Amino acid sequence: MNPQIQINPRVCNGKPTIAGTRLPVTVILDQMVACGSIDRVLELYPELTRDQIAAALQYCHELIDRTDVETQVA
Numbered sequence: 001m002n003p004q005i006q007i008n009p010r011v012c013n014g015k016p017t018i019a020g021t022r023l024p025v026t027v028i029l030d031q032m033v034a035c036g037s038i039d040r041v042l043e044l045y046p047e048l049t050r051d052q053i054a055a056a057l058q059y060c061h062e063l064i065d066r067t068d069v070e071t072q073v074a
Helices: 025-035 038-044 050-065
Strands: none
Touching: 025 038, 025 050, 038 050
């Protein structure tokens, strides 16, 4: 998918992380929900770049886009 996202069974139990870090993509998502902006996440994690945060969001978008969901009719 994106070279800025890595999945390595030896890092964070194989959860997707920002490449070269031990920071899971889920942490980026949690912070986006809590803070509401990329700029605030960058303040909290100055070691990250805007491109890395965008890559995490894009990774999630691609996962959702590739997921088949069954619709249940009541």
